[in-house]
Amino acid sequence: GQNIDQPTEMTATEGAIVQINCTYQTSGFNGLFWYQQHAGEAPTFLSYNVLDGLEEKGRFSSFLSRSKGYSYLLLKELQMKDSASYLCAVRDSNYQLIWGAGTKLIIKP
Amino acid sequence: GAVVSQHPSWVICKSGTSVKIECRSLDFQATTMFWYRQFPKQSLMLMATSNEGSKATYEQGVEKDKFLINHASLTLSTLTVTSAHPEDSSFYICSARDGGGDFYEQYFGPGTRLTVT
Numbered sequence: 460g461q462n463i464d465q466p467t468e469m470t471a472t473e474g475a476i477v478q479i480n481c482t483y484q485t486s487g488f489n490g491l492f493w494y495q496q497h498a499g500e501a502p503t504f505l506s507y508n509v510l511d512g513l514e515e516k517g518r519f520s521s522f523l524s525r526s527k528g529y530s531y532l533l534l535k536e537l538q539m540k541d542s543a544s545y546l547c548a549v550r551d552s553n554y555q556l557i558w559g560a561g562t563k564l565i566i567k568p
Numbered sequence: 569g570a571v572v573s574q575h576p577s578w579v580i581c582k583s584g585t586s587v588k589i590e591c592r593s594l595d596f597q598a599t600t601m602f603w604y605r606q607f608p609k610q611s612l613m614l615m616a617t618s619n620e621g622s623k624a625t626y627e628q629g630v631e632k633d634k635f636l637i638n639h640a641s642l643t644l645s646t647l648t649v650t651s652a653h654p655e656d657s658s659f660y661i662c663s664a665r666d667g668g669g670d671f672y673e674q675y676f677g678p679g680t681r682l683t684v685t
Contacts, residue, residue, distance in 0.1 A: 492673075501661050501676040502612070546611060556602075556674065560611040 461485045463559035465547050470565045471537055479532045479545050479562045487552020493521050493532045494546040496561065502546055505532070534564075542566045570596045572664050574677035581652055581684055588648045589680045591662030597642040598664030602674060603635075606659045618645050652684040 463483045471477040483491070490509040494502035508514055508523035508530060520533040532545055547559040571594040581587050591601055600619050604612040616637050618624040624637035636648040645664075649656055659681050663674040 499659075499679075499681075501679045503676070504673060507673065555617075556614070558612050558614075 461549075461551065461557050463547055463549060463557055465545075465559045465562045467560070468563045468565065470567060471534075473537055473539060473566055473568050475537050476533065476535050477537060477564065479534075479547075479564065481530045481532070481547035481559055483528050483530070483547070483549045483557070483559075485549045485551045485557055488525060489550040489552065489554055491521075491523055491530050492548045492550070492556070493519075493530075494548065496544045496546055498543075505545075537566050539566050539568070570594075570664070570666050570673075570675040572598075572662065572675045572677040574662055574680050576680060577678060578681040579683070581682070583653055583684055584651055586648055586650045587652055587682060588646055589660055589662075589682075591645045591647070591664070591677050593643045593664040593666075593675070596664075596666045596675075598645075598666065599642065600665040601639055601645040602663045602665070603637060603645075603647050604661045604663065606661060606679075612661065615647075649682065652682070654684045657682055657684045 465481045493505040495505050496502040506521035508521050513522045518535045523530045544561040544563050546561045548556045573592045575590045603615045605615050606612050614627050615630045616624045616626045618637050618639040620639050620642050626632045639645040659679050661679040663676045665674050
């Protein structure tokens, strides 16, 4: 079956750095997405990786290793507004998005 | 950027009635739209994939006669929850795919919160 694993919850301090990991086992791979979702709102796109390596976008970076079935989202200079759920999703061979359960990130002052 | 709207943003209905939710892509043509359901503290669950002009493809366990999907144009898809029951209360989110090139990102609507009393 298809499976995406990410931690359920993480806590970090304002101004610090946090890394959210995602491992996946899917039938085929056509890219990995990270989304941010605030409570009661729809997800918003953060990043997309299809080749191995690091993609940097301001305070957010995302890394992919296809051979290991592994990705992480790195958030730097954490702000209180970064408190949200972070969803990892993999596009399979049918171009369907397979979703992880999300990681709830709590930022403390 | 691409914008997807949903209407209504929230709705309360009585058990046994039907509710229609609209999903529109405002500035692009969406050949494919997706309907998701999300229960509190859970991840998105794909309900169905809707292609313009053809029947929707439903995920396993989703009743197609209960959740009617119509994708009549390249900018509009509707989800009708028929004979709604309290267990159908959830956050319904649509997304649209802007096809073309190698990058098929899904753009999400703001979601519709359905409460069935």
